[in-house]
Amino acid sequence: MPAHQHAPRTSPARATTRAARPHPQPSADDASARQYSSADDPRVMLDRQVGALFEPIPPYPTRTEREGEFYSLGDGEMFLNVGPHHPATHGVLRLVLKLSGEQIVDVDPVLGYLHRGVEKICENSDYYHVIDQVDPLEYVSSLFQEWAAVLSFEKLMDVQVPRRAEYIRVLSGELLRIASHTLFMGFLALDLGGLTPILYSFIERDEIVEMLAALTGARMLFNYFRVGGVNGDLNHEFMSRLGDWMTRAAKQTEAQAGLLNENEIFVRRMRGVGVLDRATALRYGVTGGNLRASGVPFDLRRAHPYSVYPELDFNIPTRDEGDSLARYLIRVDEVRESIKIVDQCLHNMPDGPVMARLPRLIRPRPGRAWGACEGPRGMLGVYTISDGSDGPFRFRIHDPSFLNLETVPALLPGNLLADTMAVVSSLDPVMGGIDK
Amino acid sequence: MDRTLKARLEARLSDHLRAPVYQRHDETEIRIEPGSVPEVLRTLHDALDLRFEILADLAGVDTGVAMQVVYHLWSPMTSDWLRVIADGISRDDPRAPSATFLWIGAEWLEREAYDMYGIVFEGNRDLRRIFMPPDYTSFPLRKDFLLPDDAARSPGAGVRHVERAHVSAGAADPAAGIRRAPAS
Numbered sequence: 231m232p233a234h235q236h237a238p239r240t241s242p243a244r245a246t247t248r249a250a251r252p253h254p255q256p257s258a259d260d261a262s263a264r265q266y267s268s269a270d271d272p273r274v275m276l277d278r279q280v281g282a283l284f285e286p287i288p289p290y291p292t293r294t295e296r297e298g299e300f301y302s303l304g305d306g307e308m309f310l311n312v313g314p315h316h317p318a319t320h321g322v323l324r325l326v327l328k329l330s331g332e333q334i335v336d337v338d339p340v341l342g343y344l345h346r347g348v349e350k351i352c353e354n355s356d357y358y359h360v361i362d363q364v365d366p367l368e369y370v371s372s373l374f375q376e377w378a379a380v381l382s383f384e385k386l387m388d389v390q391v392p393r394r395a396e397y398i399r400v401l402s403g404e405l406l407r408i409a410s411h412t413l414f415m416g417f418l419a420l421d422l423g424g425l426t427p428i429l430y431s432f433i434e435r436d437e438i439v440e441m442l443a444a445l446t447g448a449r450m451l452f453n454y455f456r457v458g459g460v461n462g463d464l465n466h467e468f469m470s471r472l473g474d475w476m477t478r479a480a481k482q483t484e485a486q487a488g489l490l491n492e493n494e495i496f497v498r499r500m501r502g503v504g505v506l507d508r509a510t511a512l513r514y515g516v517t518g519g520n521l522r523a524s525g526v527p528f529d530l531r532r533a534h535p536y537s538v539y540p541e542l543d544f545n546i547p548t549r550d551e552g553d554s555l556a557r558y559l560i561r562v563d564e565v566r567e568s569i570k571i572v573d574q575c576l577h578n579m580p581d582g583p584v585m586a587r588l589p590r591l592i593r594p595r596p597g598r599a600w601g602a603c604e605g606p607r608g609m610l611g612v613y614t615i616s617d618g619s620d621g622p623f624r625f626r627i628h629d630p631s632f633l634n635l636e637t638v639p640a641l642l643p644g645n646l647l648a649d650t651m652a653v654v655s656s657l658d659p660v661m662g663g664i665d666k
Numbered sequence: 667m668d669r670t671l672k673a674r675l676e677a678r679l680s681d682h683l684r685a686p687v688y689q690r691h692d693e694t695e696i697r698i699e700p701g702s703v704p705e706v707l708r709t710l711h712d713a714l715d716l717r718f719e720i721l722a723d724l725a726g727v728d729t730g731v732a733m734q735v736v737y738h739l740w741s742p743m744t745s746d747w748l749r750v751i752a753d754g755i756s757r758d759d760p761r762a763p764s765a766t767f768l769w770i771g772a773e774w775l776e777r778e779a780y781d782m783y784g785i786v787f788e789g790n791r792d793l794r795r796i797f798m799p800p801d802y803t804s805f806p807l808r809k810d811f812l813l814p815d816d817a818a819r820s821p822g823a824g825v826r827h828v829e830r831a832h833v834s835a836g837a838a839d840p841a842a843g844i845r846r847a848p849a850s
Binding site for chain 2 (some may be wrong): 293294295296342345347349350353515516517518533586597599600602609611615632636656665
């Protein structure tokens, strides 16, 4: 085993920082001082423990220019640590905020609490295993992560996917997009202190998730898409649940949106907060609804069409404001468009097989392929390098939430502490995908 | 596949291309030296007939022989994805120029590539680990980082365990058993 693996976790700098902390030294003529060294003094020990609890400075010398800039406090500034376990951080995200009074001066997001090394696991799996390994990344919309992976594999192998399979992919994907967006609306309101919308969100989402469970066999981690098609045709239970839901879907989503759209507290807390302008959004590599809320009509379903999207009729809603409210309203509009797409899929669904004929052991020729699809949060991409064996040599996962979250240090400064969560959750990050 | 894109790229970047422009499906691929990354990205971003404004991805790759930094770009001027491979970065001392001067969002992507491969991006203001803890010392996505319990090497997990040349008993060269990318 190479020496660099499994090195013991030590931080010698921590010890020196603590020792340098001044604490009251007993005078020489104090009788008790001769019996105990200062290290045994309970007051000193308490001081050390308290220091460990509330020390905001990393216990090591700062390593980069940006870190040095962040961890030096100006006059009247203080640090506030949010997370990693905080009810409003959408997973395990830690934000170190630098505050001046109640105003945010700077933010340092700390990631990695959910890092599982999925890329490494996938590089040690075969192509079939990869599809269920990528499911738990974006656990709110896992079909899209599977979709990106199979798009990339299908390019590697020149597979022609049957049209019925493509329609089923679009159908299930758009249903899941609706579920994901409704959940986003509920959690956004929850982060602002509104308890009611999340209950309606879960009603909506549960109906969709239950019908997808009838289709795929699982509620969240579907493992449904296959290289060359999907695992199983539409069935009666799915169709009856879907038909039932479609009769009231439009009305139900309008009612849910109305709960927030016309809520003055909600609108006033969202409007003009966390403004992301067009140029900054492009420089940050933001995609999805967050980019479209800044006025860039970039949606892969139109910008780089895949599957059967060119045959379907739907709009790409955009807005110019770029604030948190625009990012919310974009999602409301997208739900409407998705319902339109689901309707068209049901009307145009062709007959035929749902899987291409493929050998049981997949071994693409050596090569490289990039597959990308438009998920609810933006562009999900997968870059695969094949070396001719039955598993990917390199499996790169690009998650949109990662770059969307990166804008937080640009959006938050100048806002109030209470707006932190309004801005972060309006970007709709899912930490499972960010931390991989 | 966009044939005109190939011609435009060859016209603009002929000095920097290490290999002919390669096209397959909806992807166009160019291979450059790591040193010419800033100039090439600047041209791709600014030239009026290219305008690759969206950085879709930045990833490190360890081929087992050398390191690569791979950029995926999108432009409204073409229906192709553009893949830029900065190839031939030394595995012992991997260094590459940063892309943060064009896309500030590349900062975290480069932090990730540094965290996973140890590639040092010169010009990145915040090159520290992003997923692994700050006192972690190795680079887990490198090909010589073998998992202690590698599922692919266990019997029953596919057939690769008979195909792969593993570290033979007593092999002194630590790179002897690592998987290598196909030459191309």
